[in-house]
Amino acid sequence: QKEVEQNSGPLSVPEGAIASLNCTYSDRGSQSFFWYRQYSGKSPELIMFIYSNGDKEDGRFTAQLNKASQYVSLLIRDSQPSDSATYLCAVNTNAGSARQLTFGSGTQLTVLP
Amino acid sequence: DTGVSQNPRHKITKRGQNVTFRCDPISEHNRLYWYRQTLGQGPEFLTYFQNEAQLEKSRLLSDRFSAERPKGSFSTLEIQRTEQGDSAMYLCAWAAASTDTQYFGPGTRLTVL
Numbered sequence: 001q002k003e004v005e006q007n008s009g010p011l012s013v014p015e016g017a018i019a020s021l022n023c024t025y026s027d028r029g030s031q032s033f034f035w036y037r038q039y040s041g042k043s044p045e046l047i048m049f050i051y052s053n054g055d056k057e058d059g060r061f062t063a064q065l066n067k068a069s070q071y072v073s074l075l076i077r078d079s080q081p082s083d084s085a086t087y088l089c090a091v092n093t094n095a096g097s098a099r100q101l102t103f104g105s106g107t108q109l110t111v112l113p
Numbered sequence: 114d115t116g117v118s119q120n121p122r123h124k125i126t127k128r129g130q131n132v133t134f135r136c137d138p139i140s141e142h143n144r145l146y147w148y149r150q151t152l153g154q155g156p157e158f159l160t161y162f163q164n165e166a167q168l169e170k171s172r173l174l175s176d177r178f179s180a181e182r183p184k185g186s187f188s189t190l191e192i193q194r195t196e197q198g199d200s201a202m203y204l205c206a207w208a209a210a211s212t213d214t215q216y217f218g219p220g221t222r223l224t225v226l
């Protein structure tokens with residue numbers, strides 16, 4: 001079982017719709033959760049982080065965390081063609097001093113004009 | 114501005130050659146990471162520096178790989194006797210001492226022929 005799992009997609013939504021991206025993780029000790037956006041050929045760009053159960057909103061983006069279900073999601077409201085990218089879910093456990101991130105394989109999102 | 118610069122941005126080399134990549138934090142970030150990302154996958158942790166000390170290394174970091182961070186400023190990642198399987202994007206990331214949030218540099222894309 002992979003430590004962080006995402007649907008690879010591709011996920012297509014029409015412009016203006018809500019895009020819903022999902023992620024599950026296996027380590028119950030995970031404490032910090034991140035969403036990164038990655039355009040083709042570019043490096044990952046941080047969109048949001050969430051530490052506590054519930055919702056966290058930032059502009060058009062909402063991150064949702066449910067630690068009991070080991071589930072993290074990202075909602076993108078009013079999707080724009082410029083949102084077309086791969087979205088990476090990342091989880092940070094408390095193991096070791098590095099506190100490195102473990103990533104899913106990403107979900108490719110296409111927003112259709 | 115991602116807080117780090119990486120050079121070179123692209124490197125093409127022949128199998129068996131040695132290559133070295135450099136990561137320069139724009140300011141003296143305490144924590145510095147190296148990740149590797151292959152096509153269709155999320156980044157994978159390679160190694161971690163806290164100041165000049167290399168505190169953790171992934172099993173992915175074979176004997177052909179070495180990383181340094183002299184004086185706790187810039188960092189280098191060297192790959193000796195490159196193999197075609199080393200072809201990937203090599204990403205440097207930083208995090209502030211008090212948070213888990215990591216920010217990625219632009220990356221170095223390595224192609225081994």
